[in-house]
Amino acid sequence: MTAMRVDAKVVMLGKESVGKTSLVERYVHRRFLVGPYQNTIGAAFVAKALNVSDKVITLGIWDTAGSERYEAMSRIYYRGARAAIVCYGTSLLYTVFSGISWSEQSDLTDSSSFERARFWVKELRNCEEHCKIYLCGTKIDLIETDRSVRQVDFHDVQDFADEIGAQHFETSSKSGKNVDEVFQKVAEDFSSCALDFVREEKGVDLGQKKDSYFDNCCHN
Numbered sequence: 727m728t729a730m731r732v733d734a735k736v737v738m739l740g741k742e743s744v745g746k747t748s749l750v751e752r753y754v755h756r757r758f759l760v761g762p763y764q765n766t767i768g769a770a771f772v773a774k775a776l777n778v779s780d781k782v783i784t785l786g787i788w789d790t791a792g793s794e795r796y797e798a799m800s801r802i803y804y805r806g807a808r809a810a811i812v813c814y815g816t817s818l819l820y821t822v823f824s825g826i827s828w829s830e831q832s833d834l835t836d837s838s839s840f841e842r843a844r845f846w847v848k849e850l851r852n853c854e855e856h857c858k859i860y861l862c863g864t865k866i867d868l869i870e871t872d873r874s875v876r877q878v879d880f881h882d883v884q885d886f887a888d889e890i891g892a893q894h895f896e897t898s899s900k901s902g903k904n905v906d907e908v909f910q911k912v913a914e915d916f917s918s919c920a921l922d923f924v925r926e927e928k929g930v931d932l933g934q935k936k937d938s939y940f941d942n943c944c945h946n
């Protein structure tokens with residue numbers, strides 16, 4: 727088996743059952759798994775290559791466990807990450823599929839998942855200054871079915887995203903809506919950031935040397 731060379735480390739963060747694993751599954755394996763919810767233990771890794779202009783960028787995606795029990799471990803996974811996809815639930819129903827009864831999870835409202843997202847944003851801003859943040863409102867299909875279940879206002883999150891210089895998406899792993907777009911944006915931003923780095927730090931006219939400089943930047 728040949729190991730894949732990873733260009734950019736990406737970390738998935740967010741409250742338990744918010745939909746991180748499903749997002750990765752949809753993006754990497756083009757599928758949505760139905761059946762009993764299985765929480766992630768520790769973290770899972772997958773690599774995926776995609777095209778950005780004339781380049782192939784390989785994202786190494788770390789899917790962390792959302793349970794607060796694993797919080798210290800999640801910190802290990804965001805170290806050195808170039809991008810963090812910080813998930814929150816858009817609808818009141820985001821935990822319906824968790825397999826836990828409503829009474830057991832009465833505290834798990836969507837605003838609590840957004841609070842958890844804010845917690846991760848704060849951590850990243852304090853500890854990982856080169857990590858770009860992508861706020862991701864999950865399970866948008868539930869809202870498309872019934873708008874009254876929306877708990878987190880799109881514009882409120884957009885304002886927050888603008889304030890912190892983050893990108894903001896609303897996705898559905900069930901329908902696939904906006905899933906490719908999130909990861910494509912991560913790869914595009916990484917790619918343009920790498921080129922900016924070459925221009926600013928090395929102060930060169932890229933010209934014919936663009937490819938080799940780009941490679942250096944990506945893999946250093």
Ligand SMILES: Nc1nc2c(ncn2[C@@H]2O[C@H](COP(=O)(O)OP(=O)(O)OP(=O)(O)O)[C@@H](O)[C@H]2O)c(=O)[nH]1
Binds near residue numbers: 743
């Ligand atoms: N309707 C709908 N359900 C979803 C969607 N994404 C995830 N789910 C369901 O939500 C539950 C939790 O999803 P996961 O992807 O396992 O959540 P997670 O954030 O990885 O959870 P942890 O591993 O505990 O951190 C599962 O039952 C999924 O089927 C979605 O886009 N739409």
